[in-house]
Amino acid sequence: MRIHIQTPADDTEFGFTPAQFATAAAAAGEPPYSLSFGHTPEDFAAVADQVELLIGSTPLLKPLRFGALAAATSLRLIFVNAAGVDGLSPFGWLPDGVTLLNNRGTHANKAGDFIVMAALMLSTGMPGMLAAQRDARWQPAFSPPLATRRVTILGTGDLGSAGARALGKLGVQVTGVRRSAAPHPDFAAVHDTAALDALLPETGILVLACPLTPDSAGVLSRARIALLPQGAGVVNIGRGRLADQDALCDALESGHLGGAVLDVFDPEPLPAEHRIWRTRNLIATPHISCDDPASYNPRSLAILFANLRAWRAGAALPNRVDTARGY
Numbered sequence: 001m002r003i004h005i006q007t008p009a010d011d012t013e014f015g016f017t018p019a020q021f022a023t024a025a026a027a028a029g030e031p032p033y034s035l036s037f038g039h040t041p042e043d044f045a046a047v048a049d050q051v052e053l054l055i056g057s058t059p060l061l062k063p064l065r066f067g068a069l070a071a072a073t074s075l076r077l078i079f080v081n082a083a084g085v086d087g088l089s090p091f092g093w094l095p096d097g098v099t100l101l102n103n104r105g106t107h108a109n110k111a112g113d114f115i116v117m118a119a120l121m122l123s124t125g126m127p128g129m130l131a132a133q134r135d136a137r138w139q140p141a142f143s144p145p146l147a148t149r150r151v152t153i154l155g156t157g158d159l160g161s162a163g164a165r166a167l168g169k170l171g172v173q174v175t176g177v178r179r180s181a182a183p184h185p186d187f188a189a190v191h192d193t194a195a196l197d198a199l200l201p202e203t204g205i206l207v208l209a210c211p212l213t214p215d216s217a218g219v220l221s222r223a224r225i226a227l228l229p230q231g232a233g234v235v236n237i238g239r240g241r242l243a244d245q246d247a248l249c250d251a252l253e254s255g256h257l258g259g260a261v262l263d264v265f266d267p268e269p270l271p272a273e274h275r276i277w278r279t280r281n282l283i284a285t286p287h288i289s290c291d292d293p294a295s296y297n298p299r300s301l302a303i304l305f306a307n308l309r310a311w312r313a314g315a316a317l318p319n320r321v322d323t324a325r326g327y
Contacts, residue, residue, distance in 0.1 A: 001052050001053055001308075002033075002034045002036075002051050002052045002074070003051070003054075004037075004038065004051040004054055005035070005036070005056065006038055006056030006064070008039065008057070009039040013293040014293060016037070016081075016297055021035065021301060023298070025301070028301075036051075039060075044064055045071065048069070049074065051074060053077045053079065055079045056080070058080060058085070058088055059087075061078065061088060062088060072095070075095060076097065076098060076099065077101060077307075078100050079102075079304050079319075080102045083102050083103055083104045083106065083159075083327075085326070086213065088100075089213075089323075094323065099320055102327075103304070104319050105299070106295075106296060106299045106300050107158060107159060107162075108162040109295075110289065110290050110291065111159040111162045111209070111237060111290045112162035112166035113166065114263070115159075115166060115235060116166045116170065118207075118235040119146060119167060122233030122258065122259045123143055123205070123233070124143050125141040127261075127281040128141060129141055130283070131281065149204035150173065150175070151204065151205045151206075152174075152200070153207040154177045154178075154196070154206070154210050155176075155177075155207075155208070155209035156177075156178045156184050156187060156190065157209070159209040160176060160209035161176075161184065161186040164176060168188075174186075175189045175199060175203075176189070176190040176191070177192070177195065177199065178210075181195075196219075202229070204229070204233070205234075206220070206228060206233070208234070208236040208238045209237055210238050211238065211239070211327035212242060212326075213326035213327060214326065216238075217242065220234070220236075220243035220248070225247050225251045226251075228256075228257065230255075230258075232258060233258050233259045233261070234259075236261075236262045236263065237289045238264060240264045240267075241266045245265070246275075248282075252281050253279060253280055259281040259282070260281065261282075261283045261285070262276070263287055263288065264287055265284070268286075270284070
């Protein structure tokens with residue numbers, strides 16, 4: 001198989017290297033591959049007519065969608081080194097006969113850590129105490145244990161279920177919300193999205209961990225923020241456009257929400273003048289919740305090779321993106 005990898009020229013943390021690929025291929029017992037690396041659309045164009053599998057991150061694949069892929073007549077698979085593929089939608093550019101894969105499964109361990117950290121910070125009122133520290137104010141804030149808070153996670157995929165498992169170890173009863181109400185082993189209860197409005201008034205901490213699709217964009221609207229009880233907290237590790245950011249800031253400034261921990265924003269990076277930087281009781285982290293440079297690429301390649309084994313066997317591909325759903 002002829003594989004081409006588009007990798008950033010200056011990213012020493014998440015850019016693929018020949019050594020990483022060789023190590024992962026040997027560990028997976030993969031056969032030899034004809035391999036090339038490139039950084040620019042011109043690099044891909046030079047080998048496009050030979051490539052059967054194209055690998056790259058969303059920013060590097062985006063410029064290839066129109067024009068460059070037309071010459072890739074042997075292309076069969078595209079592997080996106082990311083779980084969310086919203087940056088490549090809509091998917092009308094995907095050539096006929098080409099399957100799109102993502103790296104779903106790469107992020108779970110760190111996502112669980114981050115969700116627990118964020119939930120504990122919100123449960124203890126840490127955003128407010130950090131603000132008091134900056135103002136040199138001695139302002140004790142007492143809180144009940146996290147296990148007494150009802151946590152609702154929107155999204156029961158790898159990120160959401162990792163958070164539910166980690167919270168469950170602390171005795172937290174976690175409710176999941178997804179497209180169907182089918183039971184999930186990591187959640188105490190699961191409801192479909194139609195039940196969200198009824199769940200919000202009983203939710204102490206709401207976690208957004210679902211993919212961004214046309215259906216989920218703006219799911220946490222101003223009206224739904226108002227349904228959350230006084231002092232509730234919000235965590236977002238999905239995508240910035242899942243929430244009405246201005247409505248979140250307004251609810252924090254008014255004191256309706258007790259705090260928020262946001263790792264994703266619209267746009268990214270946040271401009272220096274954006275109000276999120278200065279909103280009270282809000283902790284902003286720069287899209288780092290789920291990525292571990294030491295394991296990210298090796299884990300992604302292990303997932304890729306598992307899919308290639310399934311592809312060679314004519315079996316279902318575990319990481320195939322359903323372009324109709326957007327994930």
